[in-house]
Structures are given as C-alpha cells and as structure tokens.
Amino acid sequence: MTDWREDAARAVDTELNQAWHAGEWSLLGVPVPRPEPGQYTVDLRGRRLGPDNLGTIRLAGRDGPHGGPSFPVEEVHAADGVLRLRVTGPVPAGCDRVWAATRSPRELLSRLAGRLRNLGEAPLADRLAAGELDPVPDLGAQPPAGLLDGQAEAYRACHAPGLRLVWTPPGTGSTHVLVSTIESLVKQGKRVLFVSGVDSSLDAVAGRLARRVVRIGAAGRVGPPPPLPAEQAREIEAERAALDEDLAELDRAGERLAELDTALVGYDHTAFLDAGRRIDNADRLDSLEADLAQADQRHTDAATELAAAQEGLRSARAAWAEAAEARTHLERARDITEKLRELDQNLRERTVSNSGSDRLSRAERKALRTGTVRHDRLRAEIEACREAALPCTEDDLGRLDAELAAAERALDLAARTETSVRTAADLLRRRLEQTRAAGIATEQDRRFHAACLRHGLPERHQERETLRARVEDTAARDRLTDRLRWLAERAAELRAGAEAEAVREAPVVATTPARAYADECLSGLRFDVVLAEHAAAARLAEMLFLVSRADHTAVLFGDFLQPGPVVRPANIRAVPEVRRWSTTEVFGHCGITAAEEAMTHPGCVTLTRLFRFGSTLRTLTNDLHYRVLRDAGMSIPDTELVLVDTSMLPDLTAVRRGGAGTGWWSAGLLLARALAERHPGELGVVTASSAQAAVSLAAVRELDPPVPVATAHACRDINAQVIVFDLVGGGPRARRFGSAISRADRRLYLPADLRAVRAAPEGTPLAALHALLLDGRITVRGADSLLDLADADDLAARLTGAEESLWLSLPWIGGEDVDLLPLLAGTARRGVDVHAVLPSADRVRAGELADCGVTVHTGEPRQKVAVVDRRTVLFGTTHDPSGCEVLITCPAARLAKRLLADLHGAPEASRSPAAPHRADLVVR
Structure with missing residues (x-):
C-alpha cells in the first residue's frame, strides 16, 4: 500500500470522528398523497438527510418498521428536496409515516476510509494522487456531429486510455458530451461508471441513455432497487394483500368498536339486566301467587281428608275395641275348636288302627269313651263361647279388622298427601317471598327496558364485547404484523438481489460518489471507463476511489470556480491530511486554479461555449471570474x-x-x-x-x-x-x-x-x-x-381578527401614531392570548400592558412584527422616501412558528394578577 492511501484514509477518519451519526431508521415525515393513485411525496427540504443518506424506504407507523406493519416503497425519485414515492396496492392502516434506513455521514465516511485502505492495485488513482494527468490526444475517436471545439476534445479524451480533467463552466453542454461519449463507449463494448454528486444530472444522463441505448441495454441507475420479477412480485403481493385484509378487518373491528362505544355512551348493561330481572320477577310473581293459591287449596283439601281419615280410624278403633269381649270368646272358641280337631284326629287314628281287630281291649274302649265324652264337652264349650260372643260373629270380627286396617291405610295416605301439598305450598310461599325481596319492576323499569330493546342496545353491547375480545387479542395482530414485516424484509432482499444483478450486467451504471463506495453491490466492481461530473465539488479522497475503479480511462468533469468540497467542522480543515485529501478539489490538486491554467494544461480540456445562458x-459570469x-x-x-x-x-x-x-x-x-x-x-x-x-x-x-x-x-x-x-x-x-x-x-x-x-x-x-x-x-x-403593501391603518383591523393568540414587538406597541393599548385590552378580554416583547428598561410600558391583560416578555425587538393565531405574520416598515408606514402580510404557519421562537426567546414575563392566562397556547 502506498502512502497516499493511508494518508487519505486518515483524512477521512478525522472528518468522520466529527460527523453526526443516525440510528438504523429515520423518520422522514408524513406522506402527502398526490392525485395519481399510489403516488406520495415527503418533504425533506431543510433536513440534513439527502438521497445519499437514504437506503430502503418504507411506510410504517409511529414506532417504525420494527415496531409494527411496514409497507415497501416501489419507486423513489428525489427532486428539489422533495421525495416522490410510488407504492403498489393498498397501504395497511397505521402505515402513515415514511421511514428510511439511514446511512449517516459517519457511516458513509467510514465506508470511504475502509475502501481507500483496501484499494490494492490502482495505477490511475496513483497518478491522480501524484497530480499527474495524461495529455489529451490530438487525434482519436471521431466525435459525432454537433460537438463543438472543447466538446469534441472532451469526447476524444474519454475514449483514450489515461487520466484527464474537463473544466465545465455552467451551461457549456457537459451533459450532451457525456451522453454522446457513454453511448459510443457502450457500442464499443466498454463498461462505463458514470458518477455525479447532483441527482438531476444523474437523471438527465440516465434518462437520455435509456432512450438512446435501447439496442444494447439500459443504463443501471444505482439507488432505489428495481421492481421484483413478476412471479415473485405476484406471490408476495397476494400474501401481503391477504395479510392487509386481515389487518384491515381488525382495524374495521376497532373502528366499529369505537362506533359502538360512542353509540353506547350512557348505556348501563347491568342496569338493563337488573330491570329485566325485576320485570321477570313481576311476571313470575303473578304465576307464583296463582300457584300458591292452588297449593293452599290442595292443602286445605288434603287437611280435610286427613281429618276425615283420622276420624275414620278413631271410629274403626272404637268399633274394634267394643268387640274385645266377643273377640275373647270367639278366640277361645277357636282355641277349643283346634283342640277338638286334634281330638277328632286322634279318635280317627285309633279307629283306623283297631279296624282289623274283632275285639277292642278294655283300655281301648275306655279311651274311646273318654275321647267321646271330651268331644262332646268341647262341643258344648264351643257353643257356649259363641253364644257368649253374640251378636258378634267371626265374620263381624274379620270385617272390623279389615275396616281398622283400611282406616289406618287411609290415614297414612292422607298424612303423606297433606305433608306433600303443605311442603309444596311452603316452597311456593318462600319463592314468592324471595321474588318480592329480589325486586319487582316499576313502570319506569318497564319503560327503560323497552327503550333499550327498541334501540337494540343489548345487541350492540353484545357485539361490542365480542369485538373487544377480537381487538384486544394482541397476539393475533402481532402474528399478522410480524408476517407482514417479514414479507417487507423479503421483498427488500429480493430487490437488493435484483439491483445487484442489474448493476453487474448493466453496460452503464450511474450513481453518486457516496453510493459508489457505500453500496456493497458496487464496491467490488471494475469498469473500463469512469466518468465523473461535478468532480470539483467532491473530496479528492472520493475522486481517488472512483478513479481506482477504472481499468483504462478516467475523466473527471467539473468547475473549480464553483464552491468546492464541504468539510465539517471548520476546525479540522487545517489538519494537513484533511487539507490535502478532503478540502482540496481535484483541479487544484493537479495545479489548476485559474482559467488560464486550465486552458494551457495538456491534461485538461476546457469547455467554453455556452448553450444555456443569454x-x-x-x-456577468465572465466579469466575475x-x-x-x-x-x-x-x-x-x-x-x-x-x-x-x-x-x-x-x-x-x-x-x-x-x-x-x-x-x-x-x-x-x-x-x-x-x-x-x-x-x-x-x-x-x-x-x-x-x-x-x-x-x-x-x-x-x-x-x-x-x-x-x-x-x-x-x-x-x-x-x-x-x-x-x-x-x-x-x-x-x-x-x-x-x-x-x-x-x-x-x-x-x-x-x-x-x-x-x-x-x-x-x-x-x-x-x-x-x-x-x-x-x-x-x-x-x-x-x-x-410585495402587497397595505396602509398601516389596517393594522388595528387585522389584529382585531385574532381568535387564539397574538404576539407583537415593541416598535409597534411603542409607536406614537396609533395607541394599541385599548385594542390589546379588548382582545385579551375576548380570551385571546396576547403577548408583547419589550426591552427590560421600558417598565412603564410593561406595566400598562400588564394591566391590559397582556403577557410581557423582555427582549430587544428591532423590527415591527406581529404573529396572529400562529398562522399569519405581519411586518411593518417605513416606506421611503414618503416616510409612510406600510404593512405586509405573510400567511405562513411555519414562518410564524419560527418567528414565535425568536420573539419568545426572553425568559422573563410579567402579567397582571387579574389577567386571564391560557398556558396551553404559550410556547416555552
């Protein structure tokens, strides 16, 4: 590795150590729909984020792409600080913000330093580092018609091997030269890297090439990834649409839940159920009372029957008791009859046993006589007992026994019946008491219950409870959002792959310097020719890396009389490495700092013909420099x-x-x-x-x-x-x-x-x-x-129109022409939050304003400014030479907000104790 690589990398390291760093995702803003379907814009004007800082762009919610569903952006185009976005398909609810995977300046510079340290063999970059340019050939590629003077020379410089510069003052037709050159190189089978730090230049060159180089392939514009292949796009879109519909259904359920919450405000379902129970109790009470009356009647009948059974039993017992003596005689008659039967049996046996003898023994004859006598005596006793029992007979005794048993059975049945009906009546009586204790519906209950049913409130309540369970099932929503997020990641991966493939195969790649060293799909690629526009506005270290990508030719177009590279902060510009490799632009590094030097340098082509300015x-531009x-x-x-x-x-x-x-x-x-x-x-x-x-x-x-x-x-x-x-x-x-x-x-x-x-x-x-x-x-x-100037007399009318807040500076308040104190007092009494900015020394005026209900801030206002309702700014000025006061109105809410921050810079404020205060309208 040669020394310049490490020196340039150290210069970049010095700058990156001071550069700001962003998180993984940055919020760009709220997308604004355009008239065309699927088209949105997001305003980046005034932001530190530019196209080079933006990677993948998605629509997501307030928590970012990792905090909920996200939706990929199909196409992105930057123009005049505004991003124009295109999305396909319905956007999921909640994806109401634009987020971008952010590459901060620190990350970009870190990539550049790493690329410089790992350049390897790079002859053209070595020559640039040494400030050595190759002469522009006098002969070579034949330029197409329409290229004049320096343009034709620049065309030949781009076709010849080596390293050269082209000085391109504004309006000298560099875009036309670049398009013609790239078209010719591609036709020759060359692979070209075109780099420009200005997005509009990239779009202009890539757009013209896409129209003119159709036979040999389109220009590959590194930036937003190309669309997915059709089959993969259909699969992902189908699943995404299904997930979107499921999430939309949940969102609709949430919306319906909100509607039901609004519709059911004041509805008490418990009160409805209680009223229903009381109505049921009232309806049930009538039935219970009727049942109880019947039960009481049955109990009365059963008690009567029981009493009759008891009387019958007493009668049967009395009759049975009256026959006790006869029963005794008849029982004795039965006992004697049994003895008589035994005696008769004994006599018959004796007779049978002696029937074969002609002659009985004495003992036998005696026994027969004795038995006969006893038989007769027993017969007589039987007759005597029966005679004593009369008039009661055996049949009478049997009848009395049967009647007594029947009476006992009747009593037992009557007792059981009476107990059963009495228990049933007692149960009904307890239920009746419980029903009364639980509450009986009033007429108001019935009206309330009927009104709830008439308006379908119970059904809505049930629907709300069902929807609430669905909406509060966060696990189901999380599963859907996780899958949707995975699909977005998958689509991004596929697009990145498609982008890398397109870049590898495209004959022309157009990109910015930062993307050339930051994008992985470009970092290892080499090209036959590298052409860079606006090279004088870029760091020398960046140009060194770009030139290292060229195998044969590198030509750098730029204007050293335009502002050079921006290196922040200013205090590092004196560091030797930074001064040499970062703040120095490529022309100055090669010894070209004036028009005469560019015109005479053998390695520099100059474009001097103007095609755009009159x-x-x-x-004017010539007179400048x-x-x-x-x-x-x-x-x-x-x-x-x-x-x-x-x-x-x-x-x-x-x-x-x-x-x-x-x-x-x-x-x-x-x-x-x-x-x-x-x-x-x-x-x-x-x-x-x-x-x-x-x-x-x-x-x-x-x-x-x-x-x-x-x-x-x-x-x-x-x-x-x-x-x-x-x-x-x-x-x-x-x-x-x-x-x-x-x-x-x-x-x-x-x-x-x-x-x-x-x-x-x-x-x-x-x-x-x-x-x-x-x-x-x-x-x-x-x-x-x-400007739309109005007479200063209109000031009072415009201030009177304030509805929420009013701010004024001292030059107006302290003016002698118009006394605004009564107007300000009346405005404050209307509830408008009135503020005034005065110097701290003006205590008299501050007291007068405070007494009028005006909040007074100390400051040094130097101009007549008023801010009405945080939306409209009024400027007052003297109109020379007449000396009249005039008024200028600017309806700009953003400007009003900025001026309020200036007017509100003073920390002290005073107010009358009686003055109304609306803290919610005060910007602190």
Missing part, C-alpha cells in the same frame, strides 16, 4: 436579470441574529414568498446564508408545487426556470455568487439595496452587477412593486 448572464465563456453560435433566449431594489423598505433589510452572511433579513423571505406565488412551479430560491435559507423555506414551505430553497454553496441541484438569489445584506463571495446565478434559465431576480450595488468596491460581484446596470442590461424594480 448574453447578459454570460457577461470565468473570462473565457463564449457564445455557442446558436439562438439562445437571453436570461432576464431583474435587480429588486429593497432600499425603499429599510426596516426589512435589518439583519436579525448575527452579522452579514450569518443572519437573516425579512426582505429576502417576503420577496421569496411573493415571487413564488407569482411564478408557481417555476421558482427556485438561493440565499447567501443558511439562516436566510431556513426562514425563506419557512415562508414558502406550504406552497404547492414545492419551492426548492438552498444556499449558494449547495444550490447545484436546483433546476428552475426562475431563480431568486437573495443579495440583501451584501451577497456572498464570487464563487458562490457564480454558483447561484448559474442556476437561472429564463429569469434571475436579485434582491439587493440599489445604493449598495452602486457603492460596491471594484472586483466584487455587486460591482459586476453595477457595470451591467450602467450598460442598461439589468431591469430595476422596486421591492414595493412586488
């Missing part, structure tokens, strides 16, 4: 130069917050707004300071179409028919002045104090303007002719 602007620009020999409409004299509005040219070059002044922002409205879609605004650019952007931010705004150092990407270059306060140095005026095409407005132009020292840009002014080649218009 004679007036060409004269170009000297060599000539007419291209074709009819070019002259660019109209209009000097807008601000001298008649002296109060509007007072510098705020800093000196010339660092502060801002009201005249510039008011003219930017007025001219933007006069030239919609045609105007670009260039300012001398970043502070002026910020306030001018605030003044035009809300206009549509968007108005590009940039400083003179960073205006290369502005392409507009009409340019307003703010010179109020003196204007920038020659290089930035030349950069700014070169952006104009049809008309150039130059707001400046005419007296300052006439008194400008020799050799300054304003002196060059004065020379043209003396020749009558510049139109002079008063700023008052472009």
